[in-house]
Amino acid sequence: MNSAEWIMIAKGIGQTLSMVLVSTVFGYVFGLPLGVTLFVSDKDGIKPNAKLYAVLDFIVNIGRSIPFIILLVLIIPFTRLLVGKAYGTAATIVPLTIAAIPFIGRMVETSLKEVDKGVIEMAMSMGASTMEIIVKVLLVEARVSLLNGATICLGTILGYSAMAGTVGGGGLGDIAIRYGYYRYETDIMIVTVVIIIVLMQLFQLAGNTVSKKLDKRKQL
Amino acid sequence: MSNIIELKNISKTFVSKNGEGNVEALNDVSFSVGTGEIYGIIGLSGAGKSTLVRCINLLEKPDNGKVIVDNKSLLELKESDLRMVRKEIGMIFQGFNLLMQKTVLDNVCFPMELNGVAKSVARKKALEYLEVVGLSEKAKAYPAMLSGGQKQRVAIARALASAPKILLCDEATSALDPETTKSILSLIKEINEKYQITVVVITHEMAVIQEICNRCAVLENGRLVEEDTVEELFRHPKTAAAKRLIYNATSQVKIMDGGKIVRIAFEESETSEPVIANLILEFKTAVNILESNISSIQGKSRGQMLIELPNDEKTADKMIAYLKKMKSITVEEVKNNE
Structure with a gap:
């Protein structure tokens, strides 16, 4: 491998990281409220609303059942409308975010379900409003689980971002497909795969470290 | 003495989906609690005690009846007004229900945070309440580091922090050993006297009633079968349910046939x-x-x-x-x- 190829890989790392981080952030901007709404409107939730829950639940299930590689192609018109083109890093962020939202929504819902019902009851007994319960109780008490969920999301989106390489999405996946697959340059493919593995490990390590620090439940 | 809590003809049935497993938790229950009183509700598990105490602050909404707290008919209130009333009713639980990710001090600050009290003021007050329950040195600790009795003390300090008129205790000592139970009960009594807070105690243990209550109601299968001063109840239990609770509390003797x-x-x-x-x-x-x-x-x-x-x-x-x-x-x- 020559220096130009190494520079290309370095650029790829940057593109992958920006795609993954930006779409995770956007994913949470929509996915967190979605997950909270799912939890709140559930029949055992703090403001049960069967219709709302059924609609959101259905949308999330649809979103989660479309394979990412299909979604990627399916929403190309929408991506064009939003970004102006259907290839490159910026364009890949659109399908990544859309794939992430239902996934994140479900993760958030599951995390909130772990919060002790008694604590929610306590807050209600003190006259807390639904919003106060969400912000001051649910998100605080579930923060470790939410963070662990975010680590998993980051990993999943990293995997998706590599898939976007098949349609010229940019980043490490793109390089692996173009050089490793179309041009049989196995060494480049192996290097990109190793880098993706290292990134995944780093995300997980960072997530675990922070969540351990945040968790005050086991400090005996 | 005026009544601060009045429950009239409260009924509550938990409906199951297919209608077969309907549970009649409360059946036409009425009682009232005077201001400053410590009122006990005793019954075996499944008698409907927890549902009944939750009807006082409407955590559980009765199907029928009236709930009057501090001269307000709660079932007729808007949700926002109900929340204001709830702020005047403190509650402690069998499972303590502390925020595990917050320090003891922040836990006590929680109701004041809800009431919009400035953080510095809240912290100062919280320390005072921790002093009252004897835990000021644990202010910076997290609940996971505390024993059961200490957790309940934090919960009591937190309940006090909203300056309530009423304190509801839902099996507050049931998870504690006898020694700790005693100290928590005497703390509740102290608070009742010091702050003039009306207390409602839910328990399945006669010893708890005997220790602190003035009056007491016996609940059996969702019905209030007997109500009296604790002294009278002990002297003259009238119903089978009351007798069972009193004898169980004191007697291990199995009564044989004979004389x-x-x-x-x-x-x-x-x-x-x-x-x-x-x-x-x-x-x-x-x-x-x-x-x-x-x-x-x-x-x-x-x-x-x-x-x-x-x-x-x-x-x-x-x-x-x-x-x-x-x-x-x-x-x-x-x-x-x-």
Whole structure:
């Protein structure tokens, strides 16, 4: 491998990281409220609303059942409308975010379900409003689980971002497909795969470290 | 004394989906609690106690009836007004329900945070309340580092922080050992006296009622079957449910078939007379003392004794009549199946 190829890989790392981080952030901007709404409107939730829950639940299930590689192609018109083109890093962020939202929504819902019902009851007994319960109780008490969920999301989106390489999405996946697959340059493919593995490990390590620090439940 | 809590004809049925598993949790329950009182609700598990106490702050909405707290009919209030009333009703739970990710100090600050109290003011007040419950040195600790008794103390400090008029205790000592239970109960009593907070205690343990309550209701299968002062209830339990709770609390004796059995209740200080000895001398017949004990009801000693009378029914009846003439004691016959 020559220096130009190494520079290309370095650029790829940057593109992958920006795609993954930006779409995770956007994913949470929509996915967190979605997950909270799912939890709140559930029949055992703090403001049960069967219709709302059924609609959101259905949308999330649809979103989660479309394979990412299909979604990627399916929403190309929408991506064009939003970004102006259907290839490159910026364009890949659109399908990544859309794939992430239902996934994140479900993760958030599951995390909130772990919060002790008694604590929610306590807050209600003190006259807390639904919003106060969400912000001051649910998100605080579930923060470790939410963070662990975010680590998993980051990993999943990293995997998706590599898939976007098949349609010229940019980043490490793109390089692996173009050089490793179309041009049989196995060494480049192996290097990109190793880098993706290292990134995944780093995300997980960072997530675990922070969540351990945040968790005050086991400090005996 | 005016009533701060009035529940009228409260009914609540939990409906299951197919309608077969409907549970009638409460059936036409009415009671009232006077301002400053410590009121107990006792019953076995499944009697509907927890549902009943949750009807007071409408965490559980009754199907029928009226809930009047501090002269407000809660079922007629808008949600925002109901939340304001709830701020005046503190509650502590069997499972403590502390925020595990927040420090003890922040836990106590929580209700003040909800009430919009400035953080610096809240912290200062929270430290005062922690002082009251004897835990000021744990302010920076997290709940996971505390024992059960300490957790309940934090919960009490937190309940106090909203300056409530009423404190609801839902099996607050049921997860604690007897020693810790005692100290928590005396803390609740202290708070009742110091801050003039009306207290409602839910429990399945007669000892808890005896320790701190003024009046008490017995709940059985969703119905309020008996209500009285604790002293009267101990002296003269009328219903089978009340008797069961009182005897269970004190007596381990299994009552066998045989002679009639009477229960004698007495105040320790009033019994200078050797009642049993006199009884035996009078009738020249032995009686069998099955069980005898002294329990403390709000600091005063109350004793009870179970005696088995001779098989001969005539003598037994005469003995009962003889005992009933004595003023210092209360006598009643105990049926074998109770």
